[in-house]
Amino acid sequence: MEKTYKSAPSKVDYPHLDDPYYSTQKHAPDVAMAEALTIEPRVFAAANRIVAACGQLTATVHKPFYSLVESVNAGAFLACLQVLESANVVEILREAGPDGLHVEEIASKAGGLHRKTEDGRPGPVSLDPAKLGRVLRLLATYHWLREVKPDVFANNRLSSFLDTGKSTKELLRSPEEKYDGTDGVAAYLATSGDEVFKVMSYLSDWLVDDGGANYASAFNLAFKTPLKYYDWLEEPGNKGRMRRFGHSMNGTRQWELAENVIHGFAWDELPQDAVVVDVGGGIGSVSVILAEAYPHLRFVVEDRAPVVAIAPQAWGSRHAELFQAGRVSFHGQDFFQPQGLFRVPGIGVVHEPTVYLLRAVAHNWPDEKVWEILLNLRRAAGPQTKLLIVDNLLPYACVDDESAGGENGRSGDAESDALGTVRSLVPDGSPLLPNLGRASANGYILDITMLGRFDAKERTFREMDVLARSAGWRIVRVKRAVGSLWAYIIAEPLGGA
Numbered sequence: 450m451e452k453t454y455k456s457a458p459s460k461v462d463y464p465h466l467d468d469p470y471y472s473t474q475k476h477a478p479d480v481a482m483a484e485a486l487t488i489e490p491r492v493f494a495a496a497n498r499i500v501a502a503c504g505q506l507t508a509t510v511h512k513p514f515y516s517l518v519e520s521v522n523a524g525a526f527l528a529c530l531q532v533l534e535s536a537n538v539v540e541i542l543r544e545a546g547p548d549g550l551h552v553e554e555i556a557s558k559a560g561g562l563h564r565k566t567e568d569g570r571p572g573p574v575s576l577d578p579a580k581l582g583r584v585l586r587l588l589a590t591y592h593w594l595r596e597v598k599p600d601v602f603a604n605n606r607l608s609s610f611l612d613t614g615k616s617t618k619e620l621l622r623s624p625e626e627k628y629d630g631t632d633g634v635a636a637y638l639a640t641s642g643d644e645v646f647k648v649m650s651y652l653s654d655w656l657v658d659d660g661g662a663n664y665a666s667a668f669n670l671a672f673k674t675p676l677k678y679y680d681w682l683e684e685p686g687n688k689g690r691m692r693r694f695g696h697s698m699n700g701t702r703q704w705e706l707a708e709n710v711i712h713g714f715a716w717d718e719l720p721q722d723a724v725v726v727d728v729g730g731g732i733g734s735v736s737v738i739l740a741e742a743y744p745h746l747r748f749v750v751e752d753r754a755p756v757v758a759i760a761p762q763a764w765g766s767r768h769a770e771l772f773q774a775g776r777v778s779f780h781g782q783d784f785f786q787p788q789g790l791f792r793v794p795g796i797g798v799v800h801e802p803t804v805y806l807l808r809a810v811a812h813n814w815p816d817e818k819v820w821e822i823l824l825n826l827r828r829a830a831g832p833q834t835k836l837l838i839v840d841n842l843l844p845y846a847c848v849d850d851e852s853a854g855g856e857n858g859r860s861g862d863a864e865s866d867a868l869g870t871v872r873s874l875v876p877d878g879s880p881l882l883p884n885l886g887r888a889s890a891n892g893y894i895l896d897i898t899m900l901g902r903f904d905a906k907e908r909t910f911r912e913m914d915v916l917a918r919s920a921g922w923r924i925v926r927v928k929r930a931v932g933s934l935w936a937y938i939i940a941e942p943l944g945g946a
């Protein structure tokens with residue numbers, strides 16, 4: 450890590466935790482370079498090992514009861530993050546600058562910005578500064594803010610990551626547009642703090658006590674609804690949630706490096722005007738990245754009709770040229786129904802797309818429903834059509850001795866695991882957990898949120914392999930992302946599905 454930073458043209462250091470980095474702002478070249486290097490594969494891999502080691506050391510030396518208190522009260526921490534976001538504290542502190550702001554002023558500004566309902570106009574409230582101060586102090590204790598002097602708080606590197614880039618004037622004028630045109634990170638936090646948090650608090654009631662007898666998922670129990678999550682999002686009263694969910698999917702692009710999806714498939718080898726169908730593509734979060742990187746390709750984002758209806762507007766002015774040129778277009782399609790024919794601007798009716806892309810979709814559904822989706826795609830596919838599934842592939846928390854794959858996760862090693870299984874993410878003899886512990890926690894956390902929200906799952910390679918085969922697809926290659934458990938799983942049609 451140090452070597453990479455020292456050998457950079459302007460000898461920069463790893464970004465300091467105290468320094469905010471607002472992605473929507475322009476930065477001096479050395480600041481931008483220091484930030485860019487954090488995701489350089491060798492730096493990223495080294496950072497992961499540091500995280501894994503620190504997580505393991507903390508688990509070893511922290512008094513077990515203290516670890517227990519932190520773990521069982523993780524909800525308190527999330528609740529504080531939720532306050533930070535919903536009270537627009539990050540935006541207020543950005544405008545305050547590096548000296549920060551006294552909590553009385555933060556509370557007064559935040560109260561003035563408050564909106565009554567998720568879709569309503571602003572309704573000022575009187576926010577108690579003493580209570581807000583305690584919330585901000587817990588966040589500062591977990592390094593999500595800085596208390597620069599007693600009761601004065603400023604943004605740091607972590608809190609600045611939550612910034613929407615909106616001015617407080619804009620937030621006051623149109624609170625319902627808070628996430629429009631943003632990177633979706635704040636929306637991801639808001640969705641997690643709302644729906645996911647509520648669902649998670651019912652996981653044990655559902656899994657252990659209900660046992661699935663009365664409710665199909667913890668989500669159904671938490672919200673007392675028989676509807677599936679995506680149907681429920683379309684219910685009256687959930688308009689703001691549905692819009693926010695689309696943005697939050699943009700936020701989840703942070704799970705992967707843009708570079709990973711750009712190089713996760715041989716997009717450059719596809720012919721001019723090849724059509725990629727982004728199945729369950731949401732508002733097109735991944736398609737826009739790929740369309741910017743590969744001007745010769747056409748992307749059709751398929752999703753539920755109400756989602757594609759609001760998709761272009763959600764982007765504000767961003768990527769407008771892609772939508773105008775028809776290089777990214779939207780199409781309503783239920784993936785549980787046979788794929789219909791559709792027209793691509795400038796190309797005409799498409800019979801057999803070149804690629805079906807399925808990113809973060811299979812993990813939303815139990816096996817039998819994923820089988821239906823894959824089968825519909827298989828029936829619509831031509832002999833040359835490829836299927837690209839992008840999801841986490843979870844390793845075990847121990848060495849997998851039956852794996853044909855070798856050690857994966859070393860820098861430059863990402864392509865070695867052609868068979869898809871992983872023996873261990875660390876070299877033999879390493880004291881670290883074979884799945885890199887804390888550094889890989891995101892994948893397992895996502896798995897459990899899929900369990901709670903949908904009774905669905907992230908899968909191991911073997912599970913994905915069996916599922917794909919059962920629907921007429923043969924996995925021919927797996928490329929694992931650098932620095933996370935995301936994988937690019939490429940499949941081809943098996944004969945006679």
Ligand SMILES: C[S@@+](CC[C@H](N)C(=O)[O-])C[C@H]1O[C@@H](n2cnc3c(N)ncnc32)[C@H](O)[C@@H]1O
Pocket residue numbers: 679698699728729730731732733734735751752753756782783784785807808809810813
């Ligand atoms: C987890 S999101 C992933 C979105 C997108 N692929 C991405 O990576 O940003 C799953 C998507 O599946 C869509 N979806 C759910 N049920 C669907 C259905 N029956 N037909 C088509 N899309 C559906 C949702 O609306 C949502 O946009």
